[in-house]
Each structure stands twice: as C-alpha cells, then as structure tokens.
Amino acid sequence: KIVYTLMPYTFLFQVLLQAQKELLYYGGCGISVLEMSHRSADFSKILKSTEHLLRELLNIPDNYKVLFLQGGGTGQFSAVPLNLIGLKGDRCADYLVTGQWSAKAAKEAEKYGKINIVHPKLDSYGKIPDPSSWTLNPSASYVYYCCNETVHGVEFNFIPETNGVVLVSDMSSNFLSRPVDVSKFGLIFAGAQKNVGCAGVTVVIVREDLLGHTLKECPVILDYKVQAEMNSLYNTPPCFSVYIMALVLEWIKNNGGSTAMEKLSKQKSSMIYDIVDTSNGFYVCLVDGSCRSRMNITFRVGKKEGDEALEKEFLDGASKRGMMSLKGHRSFGGIRASLYNAVTLEDTEALAAYMKEFLKEHQ
Numbered sequence: 627k628i629v630y631t632l633m634p635y636t637f638l639f640q641v642l643l644q645a646q647k648e649l650l651y652y653g654g655c656g657i658s659v660l661e662m663s664h665r666s667a668d669f670s671k672i673l674k675s676t677e678h679l680l681r682e683l684l685n686i687p688d689n690y691k692v693l694f695l696q697g698g699g700t701g702q703f704s705a706v707p708l709n710l711i712g713l714k715g716d717r718c719a720d721y722l723v724t725g726q727w728s729a730k731a732a733k734e735a736e737k738y739g740k741i742n743i744v745h746p747k748l749d750s751y752g753k754i755p756d757p758s759s760w761t762l763n764p765s766a767s768y769v770y771y772c773c774n775e776t777v778h779g780v781e782f783n784f785i786p787e788t789n790g791v792v793l794v795s796d797m798s799s800n801f802l803s804r805p806v807d808v809s810k811f812g813l814i815f816a817g818a819q820k821n822v823g824c825a826g827v828t829v830v831i832v833r834e835d836l837l838g839h840t841l842k843e844c845p846v847i848l849d850y851k852v853q854a855e856m857n858s859l860y861n862t863p864p865c866f867s868v869y870i871m872a873l874v875l876e877w878i879k880n881n882g883g884s885t886a887m888e889k890l891s892k893q894k895s896s897m898i899y900d901i902v903d904t905s906n907g908f909y910v911c912l913v914d915g916s917c918r919s920r921m922n923i924t925f926r927v928g929k930k931e932g933d934e935a936l937e938k939e940f941l942d943g944a945s946k947r948g949m950m951s952l953k954g955h956r957s958f959g960g961i962r963a964s965l966y967n968a969v970t971l972e973d974t975e976a977l978a979a980y981m982k983e984f985l986k987e988h989q
C-alpha cells in the first residue's frame with residue numbers, strides 16, 4: 627500500500643487511481659484533460675458537473691454564484707476587499723483576527739480601505755475572543771473571519787452574528803468537512819488543496835447582489851462580476867485542478883456528504899485530543915477547548931513550550947511508521963496533525979497508537 631498517511635495535502639487513493647486511469651484518455655473523448663481546450667464541450671461538461679456537485683453537497687441557494695478561480699486563498703485576501711469594500715461609502719470593513727491567515731487577510735485589506743479589528747488584539751493565537759467583547763461597526767461593508775486557522779488549529783464552531791452586515795469567511799482548511807448554511811454568508815472562499823482537491827483552484831461562493839461594487843483598480847481576473855458573467859472562463863481556468871475537484875466531490879457524495887465528513891472529523895480529532903488531554907501534560911495543546919480545530923491538531927511534546935529534542939524524536943519515529951508531515955508550521959513549531967477529509971479513521975488510529983507508545987516510553 628502506498629502511504630499517504632497524514633500528509634497535509636493527502637489525496638484519496640481512489641481519486642488518484644481514477645485520475646491515473648483517465649490521464650491519457652478522458653472518458654470517451656480520446657484525449658487527456660491536460661490537453662483539452664478550456665472552451666471545449668468536454669471541459670464545459672467537467673466544469674458544469676463540478677459546480678453541480680458542489681451546489682448539491684452544500685445546498686447552495688440559487689441566488690449564489692459559484693466561481694472557480696486561480697490565485698489561491700491569498701488571491702482572495704485581495705479580491706475580497708477589491709470587490710466588497712466599496713459596498714458602502716465609507717470603504718471600511720470589520721475583521722476578526724484569530725490566527726496567521728486572518729492576520730494576513732486583514733493586512734492585505736488595509737491597502738484598500740479602513741480595517742477595524744473588532745476585538746482586543748490577541749497576545750497569542752489559541753482562542754476566539756468572546757463575541758460580547760467585539761465592537762462591530764454597523765457601517766462596515768462586510769465582516770471577515772477565517773473559519774479554521776490552519777497554522778494554530780483554531781476553528782469557529784459558530785457563525786458570527788453581524789446584525790445584517792455581509793459576512794465573509796475563509797473556509798480554505800475546513801471546507802466541506804461539515805454542512806454549512808450558505809445563506810448566512812455573503813461570500814465563502816476556499817482553496818481546494820486541503821479538503822476538496824489539489825492546488826491550483828479556489829472556490830468562491832458569492833451572493834449575486836454583492837456583484838458589481840468592485841473598486842476600479844481591481845484587476846479584471848479578480849473581478850467576481852466578470853468571472854460570474856463568464857462562468858469562470860474569462861481567462862483560462864485551472865482545468866486539471868477543476869477535474870480533480872470533481873472526482874473528490876464525487877467521492878465525498880458517495881461517502882455520505884458533508885454530514886458524514888463532519889461525523890468522521892469529530893471521531894478522528896477527538897481520538898487525538900483525548901490522548902493529549904490524558905497525557906498528564908506530556909502532550910500540550912495550547913488551543914482553548916471551545917475552539918479546537920477538527921482539521922489541524924496542534925500540540926507540543928514534553929512541556930508547554932515544547933522539548934525540541936523530544937519533538938524531533940517524535941517526528942523521526944512517526945516518519946519511520948509512514949506518517950509524514952506531522953511537523954508544525956515553521957512559524958509555530960511543535961506538532962500538527964492535519965486530519966483532512968482524506969485521512970481515514972485507520973490512519974488516525976495509527977497515529978493514536980504511536981502517540982500512546984511514545985508517551986509510555988518517555989514518561
């Protein structure tokens with residue numbers, strides 16, 4: 627068996643096999659998706675079926691457009707303000723900054739308007755400030771938050787209340803890992819590479835009435851209205867990444883959809899958090915219990931600040947067992963187990979068994 631265990635960008639094995647099978651000849655059309663024109667009837671079918679699957683899996687209302695764009699989550703840090711900050715005359719927006727990704731998004735947005743961080747600045751990322759401490763600005767064009775902070779492992783388990791102000795969410799690292807009521811949002815975006823495919827394509831789900839308020843300096847490829855009118859074909863889309871996304875979405879559908887993904891994610895993450903919490907401080911998770919991520923489980927080994935030698939030993943041992951990419955983000959250190967949709971219960975059990983063994987040996 628090829629081991630893709632616990633890789634942050636892990637792929638569903640069946641999807642890889644199918645992509646391999648179809649690499650040279652896609653369907654009955656005698657050529658590869660890699661060779662197709664993005665304006666061909668065959669690619670048009672792929673694009674339509676990807677959108678259809680996404681609409682079905684997330685129950686996306688008809689008054690929302692679904693776009694498949696390039697530029698990643700980072701591209702959206704610019705696209706969101708460029709398209710939406712002009713919704714109201716004051717050109718201001720509210721941001722929740724609960725980790726590295728929302729901090730980057732807020733910094734980028736500052737180029738285009740006045741950005742208000744709605745809560746007292748956090749000394750370190752590991753909790754979500756209580757909504758009673760937020761000061762939302764009623765004349766903000768939108769309220770922005772990152773639903774799952776991938777680096778620190780902080781996840782919202784509630785939808786922020788904005789008193790009618792448009793809500794925008796970066797769901798790059800927990801997209802389709804649970805059902806979501808799209809109608810509560812003005813815009814959701816997500817890079818595909820964590821839960822729904824491979825790098826190269828970013829999904830944007832945007833309410834129709836928000837289109838057409840773009841700042842004049844917005845580059846045309848980031849203009850949602852232009853892309854929506856052209857069905858994401860204003861310029862060449864990342865065709866192969868869209869095709870892979872369709873395969874992954876099909877897999878999610880055949881495996882019980884977003885509800886099943888949520889159940890699985892809870893089972894997997896609580897298996898690891900339970901070991902951390904019963905390790906008498908050997909494993910330490912610095913994230914508050916109320917917002918621990920189901921996707922990215924971060925912890926230190928040995929002590930609160932992490933014992934670097936022990937952490938290295940832990941990672942070496944894991945790698946010998948075929949568990950890759952457990953090293954925490956370079957800006958944060960420690961260990962990070964990313965339990966995206968493609969990581970199986972068995973993969974997680976293997977990590978759990980190893981963590982118990984390592985604890986026994988070193989305690």
Ligand code: PLP
Pocket residue numbers: 697698699700701727772774775776777796797798799817
């Ligand atoms: N937002 C979140 C939550 C992420 O985890 C990432 C990347 O890991 C990004 C945005 C940036 O995405 P990209 O690298 O596709 O620009």
